[in-house]
Amino acid sequence: MMFNSAYFIDLVEKWSDIIFIYLIKIVLAALVIAVTYYFGKKIRYLYEVKSKNYFAERHHLNKFITFCLSFSFMIVGYFIAIHILGLEGLLTQLLASAGVIGIVIGFATKETTANFFSGILINIQVPFKVGDWVTINGQYGQVKQIGSLLTIIMTVEGQNVYIPNQLIYTGNVVNYSSSGKRMAIVSTGVSYGDDLDKVKNVVMDCVPQIEGVITESEDELFLPRLFFTNIGSSTYNFELRIWINFESHNQYMKAINDGIVLLKKRFEEEDICIAYEVTTLDFGVKGGVNLYDKPISFSEVISQNKDTNVVSNNADIISKPSDIMMDKKV
CATH class of the missing domain: 2.30.30.60 (SH3 type barrels.)
Known part of the structure; x- marks a missing residue:
């Protein structure tokens, strides 16, 4: 077979044209990607500078928005580059395959994805x-x-x-920090014999001395209030509700501490009794057995508890109530 030089030369010229055209397309595609990347980075930088103060407390949202801006420019650049190279068909096949793979990955990482988008929504709504x-x-x-x-x-x-x-x-x-205010409650009780009006006046007189307390406000919700809440077994119980300028938990605890210390001091000065709970023990089936009228015999106690392993040969009988270190009230 005779070698056809004209055919070979024509084939080389044809492939040279194709390669030259694709080289130009590749250069143009690379140039488009470089330009879009540059503008994306520039816009990202300008956005970070402009939004620095606004997103000072929402770093995650700021990073997400800047990422979306730069990523969007890069995606546009890649699509233009693919169009220049004429690879739309290949891109379609890749996207179809990526869709199937994306579904599988989505099921595997649904919790992570949910947490990620929840983080974005939290930064948008800012609770x-x-x-x-x-x-x-x-x-x-x-x-x-x-x-x-x-x-x-x-x-x-x-x-x-x-x-x-x-x-x-x-x-x-x-x-608790959204309004800059927080309610602090001091609860205690006074004895039945105390004048409740006097108690209220004394308590409210202590309020302005509590550090950080709000004593004046256009909204009545934030004004100090005292409420008698219930009648206990030996006390009239009340709650002092105050609002403080809130910045930290220690500030909140200090307000409660100051309230307790001030109330104790003023109650002692005003002879107001902070009563304590009293428990009465009644001995006997029907109750009402007076320990001062009935002596207690340890031998009787032992004989009534036959299952006990304790044996007493000489049980002393105490006939005087003064011999027992016991009170009817605990």
Whole structure:
């Protein structure tokens, strides 16, 4: 077979044209990707500068938005580059395969995905921020970090609690720092013989001396209040409810401590009795047996308890109530 040089030259020229065209397309595609990457990075930087103050307490949301901005520019660049290279068909096949793989991965990582998007929603709605004192799913403490998947709070005992964001978003959250105020309650009781009006006046007179207490407010909800709540077995019980300017748990505990110390001091000065619970022991089947009228015999006690292993040969009978270290009231 004779070698056809003209055919070979034509074939080389044809492949040269194809390679040259694809080289140009590759260069253009690379240039498009580089330009979109540059603009994406530039816009990301400008956004971070502009949003620095607004997202000072929401780092996770800020990072997510900046990532979405730069990623969007890169995706646009890649699609343009693929169109320049004429690889739309290959892209379609890859996306179809990726869709199936994505479904499998989605089922395997659904909890992680749920926590991630819950973290985004938490940062958008901002039910709390870093430094706030909250109760989340029964855990009370200060928010230390709001992460992509977990939120960390530190309890008053100094322990870190890691809570998945999904549980936070679907659960109940109590934020004690949102209003900058918190109610503190001091509970105690006074004896039956005390004048309740006098008690109320003395207690309310102590309120302004409590550090951080709110004594004036346009909203009556935040004004100090005293309520007699119930009649106990030996006391009139009451609650002193005050609102304080709240920043930390120690500040809250100090307000309660100050209230207790001030009330004790003033009650002693005003001769107001903080009564204690009294328990009366009645001996006998029907009760009403007076220990001063009936002597107690240890021999009788031993004879009534036949199953006991204690044996007494000479049981002394105490005939005087003064011989027993016992009171009817405990």
